[in-house]
Amino acid sequence: MFAALYAPSVPAAALIDVARAFTPRFEQLGPVVLLDASGLSRLFGSAQELGEHLRDALEKLSPGDTLARIAIASTQTAATLLALGCPGLTVVMPGKEAIALAPLSVSVLDQFEKLSSASAHRAAPGELRRHTGPDLSAGGWHHPRSTHQASRGRRRAPENRLLEILTKWGIRTLGALTALAGPEIHERLGERGAEWQALARGRDGRPMVPWLDDVPFEAALELEWPIEGLEPLSFVLARLLEPLAEQLERADRGAAVLYTSLRLTSRNVFTRTLQLPAPMRDPKTLRTLILLDLESHPPDAPIDIVRIVIEPTPAKVLQWTLLERAQPAPEHVSTLIARLTALMGEGHVGSPRVVDSWKPGAFEMGDFRVVNDDCVASDVRRLSINREIDHRQSPNSHSIKESSIAELKSALRRFRFPVPTRVVVSEGRPVRIQTDRQGFSSGAITQAAGPWRTSGHWWSASAREQTGELRRDHRAGSSAVATGKVEAAFGREGGWDRDEWDVAMTDGTVYRLVVEREVGQWFLEGVMD
Amino acid sequence: MAARAAVEALLREKKLDRTLTSTLPERLGEDAVAALDVRVLDHALAGRDGLHNNAAGLPRGQVSEVVGPSSSGRTSVAWAALAAATRRGESVALIDTFDRFDPPTAHACGMDLPRLLWVRGQAVSKTSAAIDPAWLPGVRAVSGPGTFVERVIDRAIKSLNLVVQSGVCTLVVIDLVDVPATALRRLPASTWFRVERAIEGSDTAVLILAAQSVSRSTGGRSVMLDGLRTPGPGTRTSVLSESGARSPEPGVIWKGSHDRSRRIAGMRSRASVSAARWSHAQAVDFRSHVINAV
Numbered sequence: 001m002f003a004a005l006y007a008p009s010v011p012a013a014a015l016i017d018v019a020r021a022f023t024p025r026f027e028q029l030g031p032v033v034l035l036d037a038s039g040l041s042r043l044f045g046s047a048q049e050l051g052e053h054l055r056d057a058l059e060k061l062s063p064g065d066t067l068a069r070i071a072i073a074s075t076q077t078a079a080t081l082l083a084l085g086c087p088g089l090t091v092v093m094p095g096k097e098a099i100a101l102a103p104l105s106v107s108v109l110d111q112f113e114k115l116s117s118a119s120a121h122r123a124a125p126g127e128l129r130r131h132t133g134p135d136l137s138a139g140g141w142h143h144p145r146s147t148h149q150a151s152r153g154r155r156r157a158p159e160n161r162l163l164e165i166l167t168k169w170g171i172r173t174l175g176a177l178t179a180l181a182g183p184e185i186h187e188r189l190g191e192r193g194a195e196w197q198a199l200a201r202g203r204d205g206r207p208m209v210p211w212l213d214d215v216p217f218e219a220a221l222e223l224e225w226p227i228e229g230l231e232p233l234s235f236v237l238a239r240l241l242e243p244l245a246e247q248l249e250r251a252d253r254g255a256a257v258l259y260t261s262l263r264l265t266s267r268n269v270f271t272r273t274l275q276l277p278a279p280m281r282d283p284k285t286l287r288t289l290i291l292l293d294l295e296s297h298p299p300d301a302p303i304d305i306v307r308i309v310i311e312p313t314p315a316k317v318l319q320w321t322l323l324e325r326a327q328p329a330p331e332h333v334s335t336l337i338a339r340l341t342a343l344m345g346e347g348h349v350g351s352p353r354v355v356d357s358w359k360p361g362a363f364e365m366g367d368f369r370v371v372n373d374d375c376v377a378s379d380v381r382r383l384s385i386n387r388e389i390d391h392r393q394s395p396n397s398h399s400i401k402e403s404s405i406a407e408l409k410s411a412l413r414r415f416r417f418p419v420p421t422r423v424v425v426s427e428g429r430p431v432r433i434q435t436d437r438q439g440f441s442s443g444a445i446t447q448a449a450g451p452w453r454t455s456g457h458w459w460s461a462s463a464r465e466q467t468g469e470l471r472r473d474h475r476a477g478s479s480a481v482a483t484g485k486v487e488a489a490f491g492r493e494g495g496w497d498r499d500e501w502d503v504a505m506t507d508g509t510v511y512r513l514v515v516e517r518e519v520g521q522w523f524l525e526g527v528m529d
Numbered sequence: 530m531a532a533r534a535a536v537e538a539l540l541r542e543k544k545l546d547r548t549l550t551s552t553l554p555e556r557l558g559e560d561a562v563a564a565l566d567v568r569v570l571d572h573a574l575a576g577r578d579g580l581h582n583n584a585a586g587l588p589r590g591q592v593s594e595v596v597g598p599s600s601s602g603r604t605s606v607a608w609a610a611l612a613a614a615t616r617r618g619e620s621v622a623l624i625d626t627f628d629r630f631d632p633p634t635a636h637a638c639g640m641d642l643p644r645l646l647w648v649r650g651q652a653v654s655k656t657s658a659a660i661d662p663a664w665l666p667g668v669r670a671v672s673g674p675g676t677f678v679e680r681v682i683d684r685a686i687k688s689l690n691l692v693v694q695s696g697v698c699t700l701v702v703i704d705l706v707d708v709p710a711t712a713l714r715r716l717p718a719s720t721w722f723r724v725e726r727a728i729e730g731s732d733t734a735v736l737i738l739a740a741q742s743v744s745r746s747t748g749g750r751s752v753m754l755d756g757l758r759t760p761g762p763g764t765r766t767s768v769l770s771e772s773g774a775r776s777p778e779p780g781v782i783w784k785g786s787h788d789r790s791r792r793i794a795g796m797r798s799r800a801s802v803s804a805a806r807w808s809h810a811q812a813v814d815f816r817s818h819v820i821n822a823v
Binding site: 327328332333335336339340343344347348349350351352353354360361362363365366368369370371407408409410411412413414415416417429438439441447448449502504507508509510526527528529 | 567570598599600601602603604605606607608609618620628629630631632633634635636637638639641642643644645646647648649650651652653684687688691692695696697706707709780781783785788791792793795796815816817818819820
């Protein structure tokens with residue numbers, strides 16, 4: 001639900017003050033101020049009552065002003081057009097926008113377009129800041145409100161040829177414009193004509209870009225004495241973050257990105273950026289996350305000035321229920337992941353993802369997030385089931401029944417660095433293996449199944465380079481070097497060409513044995529467990 | 530029961546659980562356990578009392594263990610617990626001390642990977658170039674006191690403590706299978722006591738996966754698996770077929786009579802489940818299917 005205020009006799013700043021008194025989410029389009037009225041019904045009642053409250057507020061600013069217009073509709077376009085075209089208070093029920101807009105003159109579209117265009121031009125200079133983040137090394141930082149609006153610069157209409165054409169056609173109202181066939185409008189007037197028709201139906205062409213104050217969520221502290229170490233820094237961070245958290249709470253915002261800028265005694269500016277997985281504003285959590293990040297990436301000199309900049313985002317609304325198991329709070333999850341990452345290192349904590357590859361053991365690491373039931377990616381599951389169709393199995397066993405998911409399946413413990421082993425081959429089959437590593441079985445093989453040959457990525461340049469290197473090492477007789485390189489290269493991006501065997505040892509251990517065909521080296525790749 | 534679990538979780542959120550849960554009676558029914566969705570194992574884990582209460586699985590708020598030799602099915606049991614929990618929509622964690630987890634196989638086993646928090650330790654390699662440099666500085670040798678292996682174990686234990694204290698995951702498995710017995714013995718007894726205290730009265734179940742018995746809380750379960758017995762070398766008659774008579778002994782199930790067509794179809798395992806208050810252990814036979822597809 002959106003409300004549009006249009007009062008030519010009232011200064012723009014006063015109109016913005018009125019909007020701010022009702023909601024923190026509003027946008028200025030020239031003389032029109034657009035309010036996001038979602039959720040205001042709890043405070044101001046129905047849409048009609050909200051409209052009356054707004055009318056009273058405008059009335060206080062300029063008593064007896066007959067030009068003030070207020071429109072409330074479910075789309076921002078409809079609200080703005082109605083504010084431009086209809087006097088007094090207009091409230092449109094959801095779904096009735098096209099009917100309400102039908103009697104308006106097509107000239108309001110021209111007016112609307114000019115307002116949008118002017119707003120976009122005003123905003124354009126800040127575009128670059130959006131992609132690079134705030135300039136922490138320089139002075140202030142302006143939130144890139146304008147960057148969202150930059151894309152609207154295309155729709156310019158200095159002298160409106162389109163309006164002229166429509167007038168010649170005898171199209172004078174929005175209702176008449178919407179009655180025309182869409183494809184034919186597009187054929188004759190192009191994309192802009194189709195956009196006008198969508199606007200005439202009250203459809204939004206872009207999301208609302210709320211106004212944000214030029215003063216962002218930012219705090220800085222110049223220290224009397226340089227500080228070293230994280231412990232004194234934590235007190236400074238607490239002092240900076242607590243007012244910022246209050247500021248965020250007042251604006252009903254959470255931190256999406258956290259920029260920490262530390263000016264060092266070496267005159268360098270040390271900057272860290274934390275992308276938070278969920279909006280949060282608990283100062284203790286934010287402080288812990290910054291400290292854990294700095295623990296992993298400490299500055300190389302004492303700190304002179306500490307500066308924190310928060311990029312805000314609408315706070316997440318969580319509805320707790322007694323009927324479902326409580327999900328952990330995002331703050332707890334983020335803190336846990338940060339602590340684990342500080343302990344185990346980058347890339348050692350997360351959720352694995354199955355990738356679309358035939359490479360044995362291929363996967364990638366992703367971020368761990370608490371998943372809601374609706375968010376389970378069905379395509380990943382489908383991919384997995386497809387992967388289960390194996391070339392080893394007979395054709396009649398290709399389909400995997402869903403019911404079999406609950407059965408116990410054998411796990412494969414994969415050696416991330418495969419274990420080099422010596423293998424005795426008889427009649428083309430391995431009969432005995434020997435390895436010098438502790439904790440691995442050696443001896444006679446009682447049963448073996450295989451070989452299953454797979455290869456892939458041999459066409460990539462890195463794979464060719466790797467293969468050539470291994471061949472050279474092997475020919476030079478340095479099999480140990482070649483073995484080490486194969487071991488180090490396992491799991492990385494590259495080609496493979498190998499035969500796999502499943503072998504059972506006398507002590508009952510079942511290994512997956514692999515021979516790298518390029519160098520003829522055998523490895524234990526995993527154990528079935 | 531779900532409502533009760535939610536209320537208790539909220540109390541924990543507000544740090545009120547310690548004052549209230551001590552006066553609450555023991556939880557009953559399916560909320561008290563993390564089921565494996567494998568009927569024979571769940572029944573064995575439940576014992577006689579559990580079956581009466583319709584509670585079959587790993588008890589929550591307790592430390593349990595799965596122990597067995599190589600290829601006995603111990604990892605399959607732990608993965609089954611993780612997969613069943615993720616299918617119920619729970620978040621789970623795996624502390625993988627030596628980075629042995631294989632995501633494609635786990636996914637084929639029915640594990641919902643986005644719900645899994647995988648904490649990867651560091652695999653041991655003789656090629657130091659393959660090891661993450663962050664794990665190497667200050668390491669004097671590969672094994673022995675104060676060495677690379679000890680550092681890996683130490684970080685795994687610290688990770689376990691962080692995960693259980695956060696309360697984010699309802700099932701936490703720590704994989705200590707490849708940890709040398711000497712290193713396990715050097716761990717102080719307070720290590721596991723601290724974990725028990727952290728999860729006491731909570732929804733979290735901790736499962737220790739190891740080659741030999743490590744620890745178990747009073748209300749926890751020990752699942753001991755027998756090793757496989759493979760037939761003698763070169764004895765064609767010992768190859769079992771799918772339709773063959775069921776042997777009571779654990780072993781590998783081979784499919785196909787010819788060398789070229791033979792493959793592993795599954796493994797037959799035997800588990801013995803025990804708990805502190807049980808007069809005798811529950812022995813069960815089960816079999817697992819080998820996924821030849823990853």
